[in-house]
Structures are given as structure tokens and as C-alpha cells.
Amino acid sequence: MITDKPGLIEAVRDRFAHIDTCPFEGPRVFFENAGGALRLKSVVETSALYASYPDNQGRPNIASQTLMGAIDKGKADMRQFLNAPTGQVFVGESGTEVLFRLVRTAAVGAQAGGVMLRSTLEHPALGSSMTHWAGVTGRELIEVAHDDATGVVSVEAYKAALRPDIRVASIIHTSPVTGMATDVDAIAAAIREVAPEAFIIVDGIQHACHGPVDVAKAGIDAYALSPYKMFSRHGYGVGWASDRLTALSHEQIIGNGPTSWELGTRDAGAYATFSDVVAYFDWLGGQFSTSSDRRERLEAAGAAIHAEEAKLLGWLMSGTGNLRGLAEMPGVTLVGGEALEGREGVVSLRLDGWDTLKLVEFLGARGIRVHIRKADQYSGNVLSPLGMPDCVRISFCHYNTEAEVAKLLSAMEEAISAKG
Ligand SMILES: Cc1ncc(COP(=O)(O)O)c(C=O)c1O
Numbered sequence: 001m002i003t004d005k006p007g008l009i010e011a012v013r014d015r016f017a018h019i020d021t022c023p024f025e026g027p028r029v030f031f032e033n034a035g036g037a038l039r040l041k042s043v044v045e046t047s048a049l050y051a052s053y054p055d056n057q058g059r060p061n062i063a064s065q066t067l068m069g070a071i072d073k074g075k076a077d078m079r080q081f082l083n084a085p086t087g088q089v090f091v092g093e094s095g096t097e098v099l100f101r102l103v104r105t106a107a108v109g110a111q112a113g114g115v116m117l118r119s120t121l122e123h124p125a126l127g128s129s130m131t132h133w134a135g136v137t138g139r140e141l142i143e144v145a146h147d148d149a150t151g152v153v154s155v156e157a158y159k160a161a162l163r164p165d166i167r168v169a170s171i172i173h174t175s176p177v178t179g180m181a182t183d184v185d186a187i188a189a190a191i192r193e194v195a196p197e198a199f200i201i202v203d204g205i206q207h208a209c210h211g212p213v214d215v216a217k218a219g220i221d222a223y224a225l226s227p228y229k230m231f232s233r234h235g236y237g238v239g240w241a242s243d244r245l246t247a248l249s250h251e252q253i254i255g256n257g258p259t260s261w262e263l264g265t266r267d268a269g270a271y272a273t274f275s276d277v278v279a280y281f282d283w284l285g286g287q288f289s290t291s292s293d294r295r296e297r298l299e300a301a302g303a304a305i306h307a308e309e310a311k312l313l314g315w316l317m318s319g320t321g322n323l324r325g326l327a328e329m330p331g332v333t334l335v336g337g338e339a340l341e342g343r344e345g346v347v348s349l350r351l352d353g354w355d356t357l358k359l360v361e362f363l364g365a366r367g368i369r370v371h372i373r374k375a376d377q378y379s380g381n382v383l384s385p386l387g388m389p390d391c392v393r394i395s396f397c398h399y400n401t402e403a404e405v406a407k408l409l410s411a412m413e414e415a416i417s418a419k420g
Helices: 010-013 041-052 062-082 093-111 125-134 154-160 184-194 266-287 295-316 357-365 379-384 402-419
Strands: 088-090 117-118 141-144 166-172 199-203 222-225 238-241 333-336 346-351 371-374 390-395
Touching: 010 117, 041 266, 041 333, 062 088, 062 266, 062 295, 088 093, 093 125, 093 166, 093 199, 093 222, 093 238, 093 295, 117 154, 125 141, 125 199, 141 154, 154 184, 166 238, 184 266, 184 333, 184 402, 199 357, 199 371, 295 346, 295 402, 346 402, 357 390
Parallel strands: 117 141, 117 166, 166 199, 199 222
Antiparallel strands: 088 238, 222 238, 333 346, 346 390, 371 390
């Protein structure tokens, strides 16, 4: 665990900008990580540096070659983070745009006929693209229902819906509303067993800040990341496409080569900031592993993050010191129940007697930044079946602390008393 190593949590926190102070509102605890994680200071510096360079790629000068070197390094780092020795990595406009492009390519290029399969847990970046491209390609869209009580979609639920003519299947790695992670490897294996030719596309956007990913092990065809949710910045999404997905006809500048996915001039700064993120994971993993293998150090970082976040989750749910946890507070309804196992960085709730927006403001006035999720196109799939018009989302990361959790729990007690 990070906090078991003297000085390490301080060193971690020191690497992030605005760790405990909002530049607009002053001191605050940041529990809005699922809306966009804190930025690494190195990312901020790199962004400014690359924004200052006027040169373009493909020129016979050192500036141009340096930019191209940063792109190559960024790609190598993406491959290492994703464990993707094969296939192609690329940058697009956003996580949503990358997912639409991956789904579009699979749906248009797959063998004609058959069906497409998605789950009701998905964020609309994946759900809407699957729905749109099933409609355009004239395929039935099968929807696997998630479990309202646990906030997750199970392997068994997928298995019950499988059939050999699935052409494209989608999986969300972690829900941004319930915080629950799906068993991507097992779901993908089950799909492969029944429909070996299906293109399997995974939305890893909510999962990725919790550690490296292993697309090779998962046996899938595509994976998408949003760097602003993993310590980088807005302005780009990252995609990985397997060799067989890349081999399908896809939009590209003719002449750029069959493996190219990028459209237009590449933002070298985007690739360079992704390298900063991977360097951070590498540094953190190096505190726990002496391995000379970088991928092993990235995995060690994931394990350390997982252990730290499990502790934070335990304090949030069951309390710390003399403070009760959220699961013990009267009037609190937790989205997806009280489960700790499989939960990644998110606890969403409603509090009896409170208008949710007012509660978000009440916590904000006490220096705690959380977010309201509404039963709209982004979260209605989870909240509407529960009869919830909205909820408060508390989302945390390994750089949060026990003291910050305590501050939140105290403010929640105050909110309960205020209505009591
Ligand atoms: C699971 C998931 N998928 C997709 C997205 C959309 O990502 P982007 O904002 O990069 O388009 C989000 C954003 O919240 C998300 O949480």
C-alpha cells in the first residue's frame, strides 16, 4: 500500500497539480476524479512546451524529427500500458470519438448479416455507437441487462444472450455511475467460444486510472481510453485496434499505409503527455517492484493503486476513527449496493430528505467537490430503473487520503443532522 511506505503518499500528491486547492474556489477535497482526474504536473509542463513548438511533422529538421520521436515514444508507451504488442494504437478527438470510430469500422467491415450485442450498463459513448451502427447496418441489437441491485453486468448475463452470428460485441470495463467493474476477460472468452469471429470492443475509459490494462490477455479487438481521466488532459482520446480490426477497410488518407488510423496532423503533445502518465505509473510501480521489466513495474503500480483504493473505499463505506461510514448512515441509499469487491473509485448515493443538487452544494460549501449524476442520457440507464432522478457521485483515486474521507463523512453527518 502507498501509505505503508514512509513519505510516499506525500511524494505522490506532490506530483499532481491543484491536489488540495481549486484555483477558482480555494481549498477543497477532490472527489470528482471520475469526471476528470487530477493532472500530473509533468503533463502541464509538457503540454505548454509542445504547444509552444511551431514545427510540423515530416520535415528534414531536428525540431520536426523530435516531434516524430515523441509520437513514436508515446505509441510505444501506449502499447506498454495496454500490453498490446500487436495491433495499432492511435489518438483521436476524444474517448467517445474513438469508440464511435472503432464500432463503425467493425460494424461496416464485419461479414454482412448477423446481430450486434451490447449491455445496458454502458456509457452512451459505446451504447449510442452500437445502437447507431446496428441501425445503419440493418442488424438486430441484442441488449444484455445489467443487474440493478449490484450495478454490474455478469458473465452469466452475457452467456445467456450469446449466439454464433454476433458480428460486433461491446463491453464496458467499469461503470462511471456505479463504479463496478465487469470481468472483461471472462466475458470476452465466453463471446469467443460461441461467436469466434465477433469483433469485441471495450470501453476502458473509467477503468484506466486504476492501473495498466492487458488487451493481449483479454483477447479483444479494441480498447478506448480518455487521458483526462487518467492524469493527462482533455483534447484527445486513445484507441487500440487489433490486427484483424485494422485489416478491415477503414477511413484513412489513401497512401498512408493500411495500418494507419490517424486522421490529420497528429498532436505530438498528446502523445508526449501520455508518456508522462506512463512514466508516473512506472515511477510508482518502482516503489514496489525491483523488476527491470517496465511492464512488471506498471503492473506493480496497478496493484499498489488497487490496495490503496481498497483502503479508501473501506473507510468511505465503514467509517474511520469515530466516524460512521456511508453504508451505516441512516437515510443513505447506495447505487449498486454496499459491495466493495469489484468497485473502482466510485460510490454514488442519495440521501433522504435532500435535494441532490442542494447536497452537492452543501458539500461544496464545506470544501468537498463531488458531482450530481442525473437520470439523463449519460446515467439514466442505471438510475431510471432504480427510480432515482439523480444521485451524488463521490469518486476517488489513490492520491486521496483517509483525512479527506473523514472530512466527507463529517460533512455527510452534518447534512443528516441538518434535516434531522
Ligand atoms: C465509461 C465512459 N465511457 C466514455 C466516456 C466518454 O469519454 P470522453 O469524454 O473522452 O468522450 C466517459 C466519460 O465520462 C466514461 O465515463
